[in-house]
Amino acid sequence: MTSETPTYRLTVSAVGVMSDFAHLTVYNGFLEDIARGYEQLELELKPGLYSITLKLDGNIIKEHVRLTQDMDFQIPTPPVYASLVADNFKSSHEYYAINAHKYSLEPTVENAPEEGGSIFLFFRYTDVEKRRELNNEQQSPGQGFSLLDAGRNVIYKLEGNNIKEDTDAGWLAFHAVLPEGTYYLHYTGHQCRTGVAEDQDLPAREIPIQVFKSSSKQKGSSDEYWQTQVFLTFGYGPIFPSMSIFIAPRKQGFVNNDEGNYRIDGLRHKFHNGVYILPEKVLLEFEQGQWTSPMKGLLAAYVYFSSPEQDNEALFRNVTEDIPILLGQDTPDVKALQIMAAQYYHEPIPPISLNAPCMFLAGIRAIIRASIKAPDVIVDDSLLEDITDKLYNDMVWTSYQPAPLPAPILESMTTSQSESAASIFSVVEKIIGNEKSPEEIGERLLQSQTVSTLLYYIDKLDHELDVNDLATRLQIPPNVVRKTVQHILDFSESIKDAESKPEQFTLRNINKLKNIQ
Amino acid sequence: MDPVTAISETPPATALCEEAINENLSKGLPVNEEDYAVIVGVSHYISLAPLDAPVTDACRLRNWLIKADGGNMHPKHVFFIPSAAGSNTPDQLAIDKALSDIIQMATAKPARRLYFYFSGHGFGSNWEVNGMCLPIWSPSFYNAALSSKAYLDLLVEQDLFQEVYFFLDCCRDRKINTKPLHSMLGGERPGGANTMAVVLYASEYENPAWEGMMNNNGNLQVHGYFSRALMEALNGGAVNNNGDITITSFIDYVREKTESYAQERNQTQTVRSDIRNNKNGLNYVFHRTGRVPGTVLTISFKSAGDITLDGPDLNNIKSGAVQAGDSWLVPLGKGYHQITNKTTRSSAFITIDGTLKTMNYDF
Structure with missing residues (x-):
């Protein structure tokens, strides 16, 4: 004779829009987390009291279950x-x-x-x-x-x-x-x-x-x-x-x-919050070669290469091979993904260079990280280089504090002339604007967070200063550090005879700056 | 962290933090010599609204870490860094100095655990980088905040500690184009694969973390919701039915309690946890109390009926007929319970989280 406790099947499902991205947690009667996952959980459990939490898009739904028989428990998504x-x-x-x-x-x-x-x-x-x-x-x-x-x-x-x-x-x-x-x-x-x-x-x-x-x-x-x-x-x-x-x-x-758009928006939303989830259905589409939406491919690849998981390596090697065919080899996001993939697989950075930003911020970050060992990945004096210290970090898309809007194109001006007129001028020239006196220029210069934070590090760091270390701290390419240092030194030289100057421009700090050149 | 709108004036927070004593030291009993902590509470800012909770909450955690039945740590291993009224301290160097001292000690002899706690104003630079605002933070120097990621990386990549616990009770509202400060500590960073890191943010990225007036054993005090939940978890709330606090039971408790404190005040706050290199599994026991949590529940009946009270595994705890106005006194263990009135066919779930000795419930 046996007295084994029976077990029952509990299937918990999120149903409704964005259910792929609904996170479910099941707790047993002793408040212990016994299962978690997205969209659907299938469990074999002893009779008892359980609770289920569904989280989606900042909403939390909590339900209790008394399990005394097999049960399908569905929670509509908010x-x-x-x-x-x-x-x-x-x-x-x-x-x-x-x-x-x-x-x-x-x-x-x-x-x-x-x-x-x-x-x-x-x-x-x-x-x-x-x-x-x-x-x-x-x-x-x-x-x-x-x-x-x-x-x-x-x-x-x-x-x-x-x-x-x-x-x-x-x-x-x-x-x-x-x-x-x-x-x-x-x-x-x-x-x-x-x-x-x-x-x-x-x-x-x-x-x-x-x-x-x-x-x-x-x-x-x-x-x-x-x-x-x-x-x-x-x-x-x-x-x-x-x-x-x-x-x-x-x-x-x-x-x-379009069903695919919900998944793209869900992926983006999770990616924005640092949650690197690729729903089974998305992975299945890729496995079956059914992905017709390039954005889904781009987003999924960025999500995958941002995640520490390595369980779909072969699949994403294929995805990174397919995307250039679909969107063009020279597209900035395609290049950024190639760099990101190399970082992910611990392979050498491919000989790629970019002069324009890609659409995904994760791509720009990967490019900046790559530039520490491979500075040529960012074209010198390009728009991409210029924006690396002006990035906003509040969405998955690349965005930055721009230079003022250029004047409208005159019909008499040729394309090359207009491009040259809009070429990138020096970081400091843009920062200092119309200020004239050394005090005004110094004050304005220090309003640049890159300059003031760089000078803070210069002041506080005691060990030997290294361009790559400063680049890592400021999350900008080493070349931008070098140029910023040079601009500060140029400005410092121009005010060497001024009676008063900002306190950050001490001889000690300037000498330290000179030593890292 | 976002302050409450109206709070009665409190004396300087540092005055409230009495010295903690580890009784085991005076008795010659073992203490956790391989554990270290940096506890930072910043209530006072030059350009930002003052906060009431950080120094108080930091003090409570410091004291728990030192107490024999808490973290059982040597007081000299707990670096308590509070802010003070009218002062710019602590600055980055004060915090780096504490970490430097700990790294020196941990290099000299094997180290097990490091706790890093920060309570104060903060912002989300991006989802993985939180700025922990220093007292000198101002709109014109908005990078004057420590980077959570850079500090965590520094501590993990040293591979000096087996476990690092990183608790941040500060807002994660977005501030665009910020680059919070990295530590001034340099040196080789060999790896980071051997240190397990458990990171708890008081809120999700882009969301505030709140503080508010709360009843603390009969005393009204302002606490961060997260810090309050953290302390309750450590004081037994997160204990499982074996008397242990595991990583899962700890995180679950802190998350659920923080959410419910916020909901009670019509606010939203969801704890975010990240775990790196967890080779021990989520059921790893990081604190043993030897105490099984429980609560004596008084159930008052509003209507008559045939009542049953079942426990977490459906065992019947009590049943019988009641009249309106009757009450039951029942000792219950931690967990979900279900009470049913078979006469009226109504039912409810009762959650006992084990933090209260007594509780009342109307049914």
């Missing part, structure tokens, strides 16, 4: 708010989704060429009520936004005939057909309104956006070009961390019930 105007998101509304779909198919700018990829931007509020609450004057969300070309020339301002918008409902669409290459979404910043406590100043910002080359796989079909789709939610101003970016066949435009 409503999800996102910039993407997809069908199943709580913050999607027909008045946004219809217009997003419509204008992703119709260029909003005049005289649009037929051939080429495109950039589609869709700005919106959470809903029309929020627009009324936060922007009673119905100001256009496009205020302060411009699209720049690779040479940082303004090609479109997000205003007038370049856009379609409904300032009452609170949305704006911009769609331009463009040749492949890197473009920059430039934002001049936002000054908070007096008397509105929640409103905050927003600094200027620039975001690289890639128009990817037409896919060789797609040649000959009507969907031969890619469209880069950017969705952004507004509060008092743009909420940049909410930005979602997708890549879809241009002729297909934005599809508001």
Whole structure:
């Protein structure tokens, strides 16, 4: 005769939108965590009291279970708010989704060429009520936004005939057909309104956006070009961390019930929070070679190479081989992923160089890390080099404090002249602006966090100073450290006879700076 | 950390932190000589709102670490670094000096464990880098904060300690374009593969960590929700039914309690944990208390009926008929319990977390 306690099957599932990303934890009756994972857990358990916690997007749902027989326990996922105007998101509304779909198919700018990829931007509020609450004057969300070309020339301002918008409902669409290459979404910043406590100043910002080359796989079909789709939610101003970016066949435009988009947005959201999860369904798509969305491939590869896990090595070696075929070998994100893959596999950095930023911040970080041993990975005096000490870290996308908006292109000016006019001038010249006296210049110089933090390290570090050590501490390339040091020394030389100078410019510190040259 | 809006004036926090004594030292009993701690509490800032909890919370942790039935550490191995009113201290060098002294001691003889605790203002530079604000932090020197990642890397990569516990009770609100300071300690960093690191952030990236007035054994005091949960966990709340605190039971307890303290005040705060190099498994016991947690529960019945009270594994603890106004006094172990009124067909789950000696429940 046996007296073994029976066991029962407990299946716990998250059901509903974004269920792939719902994190489940099962606790036994003694409050011990006995199982955890995403979307579904299947357990064989003794009879007893259990509790289940579901976490998704900041929401926590807790349920209790009395297990006395086999049980399927389903927990609906909480409503999800996102910039993407997809069908199943709580913050999607027909008045946004219809217009997003419509204008992703119709260029909003005049005289649009037929051939080429495109950039589609869709700005919106959470809903029309929020627009009324936060922007009673119905100001256009496009205020302060411009699209720049690779040479940082303004090609479109997000205003007038370049856009379609409904300032009452609170949305704006911009769609331009463009040749492949890197473009920059430039934002001049936002000054908070007096008397509105929640409103905050927003600094200027620039975001690289890639128009990817037409896919060789797609040649000959009507969907031969890619469209880069950017969705952004507004509060008092743009909420940049909410930005979602997708890549879809241009002729297909934005599809508001595309299952793949939920996974891309879920991956992005988790990646933003440092959670490197690749749902089984995504991995399965890759294994079966079914991935048609380049953004899913890019994002999954960035997630995988950011994670310490090494359980899908062969699969991601294949993904990194497929992405260049789909998006082009010279694309900054493709190059950044090759660098990141080399770091991940502990292989030598490939002989790659970049002069423009990639779209993913994780890629820029990988490039900066690589530059410590392989400085040539960043082209000298390039835009990429210039932005490495101005990066914002608040979203998965690359963004940075930009140089002021260049003057509009004069028709008489040739492309090469305009590119040369917009070339990168020295870090310090940009920092010091119009100040004239040594005191003013010194003060302004020290307002640069890179300069002031560098001088702090110079002052406090006692051991021998090393450019690579300083580069690691400041998370900038060694060449930028060298140039910043040289600029400080040049400035110091220019004020050597001045009566008063900033306290950081002591002889001791200047000598230490000279020694690291 | 975000301050509460209205708090009564409290005396300087350092005055509240009495010297802790390890009774085992005076009795000649063994102490954990291989353990070390750096405990930083910054309540006072030049440009930021003062906080009420950090020095008090740091003091409580310091005292627990020294007490014989707590961390049982040698007092000289616990470096307590509080801020003081009207002062710029501590600066980075004070914290680096403490770490340098510990590294020297840990190099001279084998070390087991290092605790690093910071309570004060903070910000999220990115999801893996938190800025721990120094008293001199200001908008014009917004890098005047220690980088959590750089300090953790430094301590782990030394491979001097078997275990590093990193507790950060500070906000993780985003501050863009910040590069918090790395330690001034240099030297070779051989690896980091041999040190297990358990990191607990008081909140998720981009979210604040809160402090608030709380009842602490009858005394009203301001504590960080996270630090309060941390201390309760160490004082027995995280003990499992074997009387042990494991990594899992500890993290689960701190997470759940912090969340519930925040929810009680209509706030949200979710603890984030990261574990590196955990070769010991999540059930690794990092503190043994020998005490099995339990609570005496008074259940007051609002309606009559046929009642059953079941325990975590469905064992019946008590059953019988009750009238409205009756009450039961039942000693319960830590865990979930289910009470059912078979007459009215109503049921409820009762959670006993083991931190309270007595509890009341209306059913």
